[in-house]
Amino acid sequence: MDAFYAAVEQRDRPELLGKPVIIGADPLGGRGRGVVSTASYEARRFGVGSAMPISKAFRLCPQGVYLYPDMQKYAAISKEVMAILRRFTDVVEPVSIDEAFLDVTQSRRAFGDGERIGRALKDAIRKETRLTASVGVATSKLVAKVASDMRKPDGLVVVPPGEEAAFLAPLPVRRLWGVGPKMEEQLARLGVVTIGDLAHVSAEKLERRLGTHGHDLVKLARGEDDREVLASSHEAKSLGAEHTYDADTSDRTRLRATLMELADTVARRLRAQGLRGRTVTLKYRDETFHTVTRAETQPQALDASNALFAIAWHLFEAVHAGGKVRLLGVSVSHFGEAADPQLALFGKGHAAAPSRADELRDELARRFGPEAITRASLLGKRERRNPSDKPVE
Numbered sequence: 001m002d003a004f005y006a007a008v009e010q011r012d013r014p015e016l017l018g019k020p021v022i023i024g025a026d027p028l029g030g031r032g033r034g035v036v037s038t039a040s041y042e043a044r045r046f047g048v049g050s051a052m053p054i055s056k057a058f059r060l061c062p063q064g065v066y067l068y069p070d071m072q073k074y075a076a077i078s079k080e081v082m083a084i085l086r087r088f089t090d091v092v093e094p095v096s097i098d099e100a101f102l103d104v105t106q107s108r109r110a111f112g113d114g115e116r117i118g119r120a121l122k123d124a125i126r127k128e129t130r131l132t133a134s135v136g137v138a139t140s141k142l143v144a145k146v147a148s149d150m151r152k153p154d155g156l157v158v159v160p161p162g163e164e165a166a167f168l169a170p171l172p173v174r175r176l177w178g179v180g181p182k183m184e185e186q187l188a189r190l191g192v193v194t195i196g197d198l199a200h201v202s203a204e205k206l207e208r209r210l211g212t213h214g215h216d217l218v219k220l221a222r223g224e225d226d227r228e229v230l231a232s233s234h235e236a237k238s239l240g241a242e243h244t245y246d247a248d249t250s251d252r253t254r255l256r257a258t259l260m261e262l263a264d265t266v267a268r269r270l271r272a273q274g275l276r277g278r279t280v281t282l283k284y285r286d287e288t289f290h291t292v293t294r295a296e297t298q299p300q301a302l303d304a305s306n307a308l309f310a311i312a313w314h315l316f317e318a319v320h321a322g323g324k325v326r327l328l329g330v331s332v333s334h335f336g337e338a339a340d341p342q343l344a345l346f347g348k349g350h351a352a353a354p355s356r357a358d359e360l361r362d363e364l365a366r367r368f369g370p371e372a373i374t375r376a377s378l379l380g381k382r383e384r385r386n387p388s389d390k391p392v393e
Helices: 004-012 054-060 071-085 105-111 114-129 141-148 164-168 181-189 195-199 203-210 212-221 252-272 305-319 356-368
Strands: 021-023 065-067 092-096 099-102 135-137 156-158 238-249 277-286 291-302 325-335 390-392
Touching: 004 021, 004 071, 054 065, 071 092, 071 099, 071 114, 099 141, 105 114, 114 135, 114 156, 135 141, 141 156, 141 164, 164 195, 181 203, 195 212, 203 212, 238 252, 238 277, 252 305, 252 325, 252 356, 277 305, 291 305, 291 325, 305 325
Parallel strands: 021 065, 135 156
Antiparallel strands: 092 099, 238 325, 238 390, 277 291, 277 325
């Protein structure tokens, strides 16, 4: 989808058409917290881009329209789009709320070749959602992904079989998966600027400099990518929640309280959807915007608040070096039932089942809202909600 969140807001609020729209948070005159989720194409002309600190976006585009994200609305529209894609093939691999791979090999008899299918699904999306999508058609995921970005917005780029390497050759090497700013600098020191340059480097030479990743990069540069499109279920793969602090903090008591509140929130969402998960993941971002994730997988699936918090706190202690923290997040994945409910009774893992207290809190939250009851240990310590905070799926 093209500038998805911003495009949705411009569709629903015609007065925003043609204006630079930035989805993320209130910049507060350049002092705001959080990052840009999406920028409209009008805002991108000022240099505003996704994942940019909102304060920097304001410096670049003070005249922009800044809006908080409406994730519930965007998720509902995403479901509409994914449903349209599944009319053309059952092999759909969503990679985010606004992007997916499709394998249409078995759909050609019914719908025609890749280009015709691409045009048809673009037309259907525009007609039914009044939004535009850009499509890349190729024999591999890598080339299709690169092609989809070439003529945004509302683009359609087809790379015929056998022309993958020629298509990629003139493009900057950063277009390849796995090439970030630091990797781009390393490659530039080797005289590699374009993907074509990389394709002609000896794989053995690059492997000596970059390890096995170097060998993989050379293959990608030559258009060799045999990864299959993996059809997924229509259900979320994980559930989580995040909190961005109004001001970076190193207060350990405050950090612990935040993790406890996040664990409670995630556990409540799991129970509401009848889910249990085996893997708990911590997201940790420090004051320099450096972000790390750490995960721990349990022998049994769980949805108990105390169990999630215990694991999240253990992961936090492993990564926190005492500096200031900007963001914390907790998520749960690998949904399923407990492998053996008795394991927790003998010290092998954390209790999987919710406590009676969890069940009572769930009932009170359903009747009076999630703010109706809290832990005694969180009294006076609950964080003011930041507009950058969001549920994660």
